[in-house]
Amino acid sequence: MTGLALSTVPVRPDARRRRRRFVGDCTVRRNRLFAGPAVAVVPAAVFFALIERRAASGLTAGSVSGPAPRPAEPMPPKEHRMPDATHYPRRRTTGGRPAPASTPAAAPRGPGGRGRRTDAPLSPRGTACVIALDVGGTGMKGALLDRELRTVVAERRPTPRADGPDAVVDAVVRALRSLEREAADRDRAVHGAGVVVPGIVDTDHARATYSANIGWRDLPLAAVLEQRTGLPVALGHDVRAGGLAEARLGAARGARDALFVAIGTGISAAIIADGRLLSASGYAGEIGHLVVDPRGEPCACGATGCLEAVASAAAIAAAYTARSGTPVSGAAEVAALLTAGDRIAGAVWQRAVDGLATALAAVVTTLAPEVVVLGGGLAESDGLLLAPLKRGLERRLSFHRTPRLVTAELGDEAGSLGAGLHAWEAVHAREAARA
Numbered sequence: 201m202t203g204l205a206l207s208t209v210p211v212r213p214d215a216r217r218r219r220r221r222f223v224g225d226c227t228v229r230r231n232r233l234f235a236g237p238a239v240a241v242v243p244a245a246v247f248f249a250l251i252e253r254r255a256a257s258g259l260t261a262g263s264v265s266g267p268a269p270r271p272a273e274p275m276p277p278k279e280h281r282m283p284d285a286t287h288y289p290r291r292r293t294t295g296g297r298p299a300p301a302s303t304p305a306a307a308p309r310g311p312g313g314r315g316r317r318t319d320a321p322l323s324p325r326g327t328a329c330v331i332a333l334d335v336g337g338t339g340m341k342g343a344l345l346d347r348e349l350r351t352v353v354a355e356r357r358p359t360p361r362a363d364g365p366d367a368v369v370d371a372v373v374r375a376l377r378s379l380e381r382e383a384a385d386r387d388r389a390v391h392g393a394g395v396v397v398p399g400i401v402d403t404d405h406a407r408a409t410y411s412a413n414i415g416w417r418d419l420p421l422a423a424v425l426e427q428r429t430g431l432p433v434a435l436g437h438d439v440r441a442g443g444l445a446e447a448r449l450g451a452a453r454g455a456r457d458a459l460f461v462a463i464g465t466g467i468s469a470a471i472i473a474d475g476r477l478l479s480a481s482g483y484a485g486e487i488g489h490l491v492v493d494p495r496g497e498p499c500a501c502g503a504t505g506c507l508e509a510v511a512s513a514a515a516i517a518a519a520y521t522a523r524s525g526t527p528v529s530g531a532a533e534v535a536a537l538l539t540a541g542d543r544i545a546g547a548v549w550q551r552a553v554d555g556l557a558t559a560l561a562a563v564v565t566t567l568a569p570e571v572v573v574l575g576g577g578l579a580e581s582d583g584l585l586l587a588p589l590k591r592g593l594e595r596r597l598s599f600h601r602t603p604r605l606v607t608a609e610l611g612d613e614a615g616s617l618g619a620g621l622h623a624w625e626a627v628h629a630r631e632a633a634r635a
């Protein structure tokens with residue numbers, strides 16, 4: 201398959217087989233619910249849609265990346281090695297002017313308006329930068345980042361998801377070009393771009409495998425963006441990029457084994473094991489679909505009692521509404537009711553905490569992280585979540601290495617910072633290949 205068209209790109213047979221196998225493994229019950237040839241396709245779409253609700257909720261994201269398949273350059277290692285700490289001291293805040301308002305630009309095609317060539321050797325310290333872009337289901341967060349990951353300039357713009365995947369790719373191209381012009385205005389040389397997206401992302405092959413939220417399938421996204429912008433593009437996954445950023449610059453810095461859990465409309469995790477970000481072809485970290493209550497609520501993935509059906513922000517709000525008969529706007533309102541002494545809110549919250557503790561105990565037993573970083577909207581209810589979750593986790597552990605449980609430090613910047621880390625890592629890999 202050589203074409204670069206977007207929604208017209210056919211799903212590779214091996215990719216389809218992989219998804220079917222995954223869905224088939226996920227639950228037996230699904231096969232009873234959805235008999236017939238469409239069995240694997242329909243629930244798979246639902247499942248992947250679930251995975252991506254995180255992005256729609258504005259959660260921090262995360263990802264692994266690899267440089268796109270450029271013939272003259274070596275492919276990245278199968279797993280993502282943590283960048284050399286000497287390249288990235290702890291992040292300091294901005295060195296640039298405030299982020300401008302989001303203004304979709306009518307960017308020219310071709311090289312006009314670009315800064316200096318990106319494939320040149322690294323420019324002198326102080327002028328080199330990369331473009332970082334976190335593409336979410338509702339909005340994009342972009343930035344120019346210098347070698348110390350300081351923000352030179354940042355901008356946000358909407359994701360035109362409703363207009364289809366081609367429109368989203370067009371918008372990504374416009375965002376990259378806009379930031380490249382910002383660099384040129386500041387006489388900075390752009391050495392590459394890191395782009396992180398939701399869904400299933402195969403960073404080994406720089407492909408956006410599936411995104412129900414945005415609508416692309418098996419898209420060689422890095423190659424498409426490189427072709428249209430002339431920039432070297434490292435592709436990554438939003439949640440894993442957020443986890444990488446927290447591990448390098450935020451709450452998990454210094455840890456060789458860490459877990460970053462994004463809790464929002466959905467639940468997902470980034471796994472850092474022995475200093476490497478685990479990708480598993482894009483399928484690692486879906487802890488939202490660990491079953492924590494086999495007699496619990498059905499999950500849209502087809503299983504019953506998944507963590508996400510118990511402890512996601514959406515599940516907490518739905519459970520409160522179901523039990524009280526009173527609609528609530530979201531989990532934050534349930535948290536407020538809990539603080540005010542509402543008994544139903546207390547019961548719903550405790551069940552979510554128990555589910556999270558059960559799931560984390562399983563992950564801690566398997567991966568033994570030194571630190572577990574909680575990110576996303578729900579984690580911001582700090583004392584309401586962290587303290588009871590610590591107690592619940594400790595009750596479930598014995599011989600284990602008990603991890604520190606902390607809240608994320610980078611907020612919704614984590615995804616774009618992770619994209620910047622991917623971009624710089626690709627720059628350093630190219631430099632090393634040239635040396």
Ligand SMILES: [Zn+2]
Pocket residue numbers: 488489499500501502503506508
């Ligand atoms: Zn599930």
